[in-house]
Amino acid sequence: MERDEHRRITGYTPETEWDETEREWMLALDDYEHSLCPQCGMPISVCHDEQTPFHFTAEAGVCQISLMQSLKLDEWKKDHANENELKRSALTVGIKPR
Incomplete structure (x- = not known):
């Protein structure tokens, strides 16, 4: 807050919602979520690999x-x-x- 000589508020600069670290976390989370298959929730690199049936079983x-x-x-x-x-x-x- 900015104040004049009588301590009255003359201006205000809001703090950002997230600091740089939190923004990096949210961007990393967004990248991770976009790497998941919308159908099964597994990483696309796993579920779209044609070799996956040889590495996993299903129950x-x-x-x-x-x-x-x-x-x-x-x-x-x-x-x-x-x-x-x-x-x-x-x-x-x-x-x-x-």
């Missing part, structure tokens, strides 16, 4: 949270069969601890 499992969400969505759609399709396609399900 199928049931995500219990996704299962709960699907069941709740099906239940809501059944109970609200007359709702328009646009609204039905925009549904979300929140998960809360008991």
Whole structure:
């Protein structure tokens, strides 16, 4: 803050939101996030490599949270069969601890 001889505020220069180090962190995070596949979340250098199947294995499992969400969505759609399709396609399900 800038003040005159009577200590009244005559000007103000806001501080930047992030300092240089924090900006570098955010730019590095942005670079990292852009290096990930939007489909699977793995690094593109891994998931687009045709040799990947020889270096990784896959396991199928049931995500219990996704299962709960699907069941709740099906239940809501059944109970609200007359709702328009646009609204039905925009549904979300929140998960809360008991």
